Structures are given as structure tokens and as C-alpha cells.
Amino acid sequence: MSAKVGAAPKPGASSGDKSPAAPNIFARRHTVIAVDNHAGESGRFSAKNIYAFASPRPFPLSETATLYQAHGAAAHDTNGTISLSLDGNTWQPIGEWTKSDMEAAAGRQNWHRVDFSALKEAPRANQVFIKFEYTSGGQKLNILRAVWVYEGK
Incomplete structure (x- = not known):
């Protein structure tokens, strides 16, 4: 991965860029829409666990994804659901995190990816909200940042 810990991708950056701020998550080509x-954190008590993204122009949701940098404690014992909303009120589950996801992400500087391609009937949107909801485990999820990316052609 080309991203440095502490560096966030810049809007408009492409995974093909040589910029250290553009993470190459799972070797997919993407363009950063918003950061x-x-x-x-999302645990038994969550705080600031909703991430908001806005863009001046709409994108087809099924061609976008969210990349997020997050970790549990050393044992990675945390599980939860990731949901998407277009208005901040109505939520649709789109993914999850598990202990095994956390262990795998440790080798990618704790970067994870949630694909929106299953949202085939989804509209174009210039605003999305992502919510992280803890469901089980002994530790909370510590979320460092989240990025909305376009992966279409």
C-alpha cells in the first residue's frame, strides 16, 4: 500500500497516482470523491461513528466504495455492521467487519474496503453517510478516517 499512516487520500486522487496520500486498496483503480x-469509535458505547461524504457532482452508487482505516486492540476481537444512508436517517446494511477482517487489515496499515456494487438499483448520489455499528466482541472498533471512492470507468 502506498498510503502512509496518518496520511489521508486527497479528493480527486487516483490509485494510479504516485502521491503517498492515495492508498492502493486491494489493487483496485479508484478516484477519491470525498474524505x-x-x-x-464503535463499541458498546459508540462515539462519532457516522461518516459523511459530499461531492459537487453525483456518482452511480454501484460504482463506488468506502475505504476506511480502523483497528481494534491487539486481539482484534470486534465485529460489527456497516450501513449506508443517503439522507442520514434511513440506513441499509452494506457490509460488516469481523475479527478475521481486522487481522487481515493489519497487514494493510489497517485499511478496509466496503464495495457498493451490490446496490445495482441504487441511484446516483452526491452525498452518502456511512455508519459503523458494533455487534459483538471484547473490543471496540477505532476508526481513524473514511474515504468515498469512485471505481467505475
Whole structure:
């Protein structure tokens, strides 16, 4: 991965860029739409666990994804659901994190990817919200930042 810990991708950056701020998550080509750099957590008590993204132009949701940098404690004992909303009120589950996901992400500087391609009937959107909801485990999820990316052609 080309991203440095602490560096966030810049809007408009492409995974083909040589910029250290453009993560190459799972070797997919993407363009950064928006970045939310606030730190949040999702555990038995969650704080700041909703990430908001906005763009001046709409994108087909089924051609976008969210990349997020997050970790549990050393044992990675955390599980949860990731949901998407277009209005911040109505939520649709789109993914999850598990202990095994956390262990695998440790080798990618704790970067994860949630694909929106299953949203085939989804509209074009210029605003999305992503919510991280803890479901089980002994530790909370510490979210460092999240990025909305376009992966279409």
C-alpha cells in the first residue's frame, strides 16, 4: 500500500497516482470523491461513528466504495455492521467487519474496503453517510478516517 499512516487520500486522487496520500486498496483503480478524517469509535458505547461524504457532482452508487482505516486492540476481537444512508436517517446494511477482517487489515496499515456494487438499483448520489455499528466482541472498533471512492470507468 502506498498510503502512509496518518496520511489521508486527497479528493480527486487516483490509485494510479504516485502521491503517498492515495492508498492502493486491494489493487483496485479508484478516484477519491470525498474524505472524512474525523476519528470515531464503535463499541458498546459508540462515539462519532457516522461518516459523511459530499461531492459537487453525483456518482452511480454501484460504482463506488468506502475505504476506511480502523483497528481494534491487539486481539482484534470486534465485529460489527456497516450501513449506508443517503439522507442520514434511513440506513441499509452494506457490509460488516469481523475479527478475521481486522487481522487481515493489519497487514494493510489497517485499511478496509466496503464495495457498493451490490446496490445495482441504487441511484446516483452526491452525498452518502456511512455508519459503523458494533455487534459483538471484547473490543471496540477505532476508526481513524473514511474515504468515498469512485471505481467505475
